[in-house]
Amino acid sequence: xxxxxxxxxxxxxxxxxxxxxxxxxxxxxxxxxxxxxxxxxxxxxxxxxxxxxxxxxxxxxxxxxxxxxxxxxxxxxxxxxxxxxxxxxxxxxxxxxxxxxxxxxxxxxxxxxxxxxxxxxxxxxxxxxxxxxxxxxxxxxxxxxxxxxxxxxxxxxxxxxxxxxxxxxxxxxxxxxxxxxxxxxxxxxxxxxxxxxxxxxxxxxxxxxxxxxxxxxxxxxx
Amino acid sequence: xxxxxxxxxxxxxxxxxxxxxxxxxxxxxxxxxxxxxxxxxxxxxxxxxxxxxxxxxxxxxxxxxxxxxxxxxxxxxxxxxxxxxxxxxxxxxxxxxxxxxxxxxxxxxxxxxxxxxxxxxxxxxxxxxxxxxxxxxxxxxxxxxxxxxxxxxxxxxxxxxxxxxxxxxxxxxxxxxxxxxxxxxxxxxxxxxxxxxxxxxxxxxxxxxxxxxxxxxxxxxx
Numbered sequence: 001x002x003x004x005x006x007x008x009x010x011x012x013x014x015x016x017x018x019x020x021x022x023x024x025x026x027x028x029x030x031x032x033x034x035x036x037x038x039x040x041x042x043x044x045x046x047x048x049x050x051x052x053x054x055x056x057x058x059x060x061x062x063x064x065x066x067x068x069x070x071x072x073x074x075x076x077x078x079x080x081x082x083x084x085x086x087x088x089x090x091x092x093x094x095x096x097x098x099x100x101x102x103x104x105x106x107x108x109x110x111x112x113x114x115x116x117x118x119x120x121x122x123x124x125x126x127x128x129x130x131x132x133x134x135x136x137x138x139x140x141x142x143x144x145x146x147x148x149x150x151x152x153x154x155x156x157x158x159x160x161x162x163x164x165x166x167x168x169x170x171x172x173x174x175x176x177x178x179x180x181x182x183x184x185x186x187x188x189x190x191x192x193x194x195x196x197x198x199x200x201x202x203x204x205x206x207x208x209x210x211x212x213x214x215x216x217x218x219x220x221x222x
Numbered sequence: 223x224x225x226x227x228x229x230x231x232x233x234x235x236x237x238x239x240x241x242x243x244x245x246x247x248x249x250x251x252x253x254x255x256x257x258x259x260x261x262x263x264x265x266x267x268x269x270x271x272x273x274x275x276x277x278x279x280x281x282x283x284x285x286x287x288x289x290x291x292x293x294x295x296x297x298x299x300x301x302x303x304x305x306x307x308x309x310x311x312x313x314x315x316x317x318x319x320x321x322x323x324x325x326x327x328x329x330x331x332x333x334x335x336x337x338x339x340x341x342x343x344x345x346x347x348x349x350x351x352x353x354x355x356x357x358x359x360x361x362x363x364x365x366x367x368x369x370x371x372x373x374x375x376x377x378x379x380x381x382x383x384x385x386x387x388x389x390x391x392x393x394x395x396x397x398x399x400x401x402x403x404x405x406x407x408x409x410x411x412x413x414x415x416x417x418x419x420x421x422x423x424x425x426x427x428x429x430x431x432x433x434x435x436x437x438x439x440x441x442x443x444x
Contacts, residue, residue: 027424114426156433183432197435202245204336208248
């Protein structure tokens with residue numbers, strides 16, 4: 001089967017977990033490419049990165065037939081396809097809401113840029129910050145200019161890094177400015193806006209998983 | 223069955239996904255408690271928070287029998303048990319490595335404190351930062367003092383928020399100082415140290431999942 005024949009997935013069929021796994025595969029392929037590896041089997045990919053070979057084959061087969069019998073996957077090819085599936089074959093333009101420590105850290109996070117995300121603007125309400133820029137040169141605009149700049153800079157995704165009490169009103173402004181995908185770092189719950197993909201990152205969950213391991217006294221070696 | 227009879231889970235049996243789900247349940251119970259809810263069925267819990275009722279029952283049954291026939295779960299009781307399972311029934315003491323924007327943001331992240339994590343120290347190598355403190359009052363120490371302060375302040379978990387090129391040496395210093403659980407925010411891969419639980423948070427994965435939704439044009443409403 002030709003990769004061009006890929007089925008259009010529905011929301012029910014492609015879970016968040018699947019897209020997360022595709023991201024992980026892409027990260028692994030980046031490493032393999034840097035190491036000069038040209039082809040890899042699902043089995044070797046699974047062993048090297050502690051993944052599940054059957055799951056890899058299932059996830060990838062869903063989007064087309066990328067493996068070659070007796071060879072496995074061509075690293076460069078598969079990487080290109082994954083980037084296409086994940087929408088990274090074009091620049092994805094991101095705005096960061098809030099120019100506090102977290103916002104500044106996210107604006108300058110080197111991983112984003114490397115994967116094709118372009119942080120084009122930050123927004124804040126503090127006069128002292130507006131007109132300034134992050135260390136890597138992301139300009140900080142007045143929140144009042146959000147609508148204008150979202151349109152001018154064709155911003156795809158907004159990242160919310162404002163204090164918890166401002167998160168809901170900022171989300172509403174972002175949605176009113178026409179943004180369709182939002183990544184929220186503020187603690188607490190936001191109302192799901194209609195027609196917008198909202199994803200929240202709760203940093204506490206990761207710490208709790210470590211706390212669990214310490215509490216249960218589980219041997220961290222698999 | 224009595225909750226005291228809980229089985230000691232092995233690493234194979236309790237996956238990271240399970241502990242992540244326990245964290246999510248705890249987050250939901252916090253909300254229910256704030257809203258004055260006393261009891262809830264797995265079905266209602268699932269519906270209210272878009273979870274899977276069978277999965278909830280399975281996850282919780284694994285640690286003991288917390289539900290009561292005809293009643294469901296007592297919110298306060300289940301919350302107390304979950305906090306105990308997750309090791310949050312005592313203060314968990316955390317150090318943040320690196321007092322840059324990300325480190326400062328993590329040190330002051332309100333979600334950590336609320337769940338019982340105590341950020342007791344930050345470490346850096348820059349003279350200009352050492353002796354200073356974060357906005358919420360977390361002191362910044364010289365990295366050279368790590369071993370001494372880990373012992374003195376009984377630090378359980380280290381959070382790595384240093385630039386990518388320093389992450390591996392900092393991880394080694396943290397492990398040498400006797401810390402058994404590490405949360406890494408630096409992009410790139412770290413060597414898994416023996417006898418230490420290392421968890422990496424890749425912020426790019428969340429952005430890629432949004433990019434996927436934009437690229438596929440999937441309706442974000444379930």
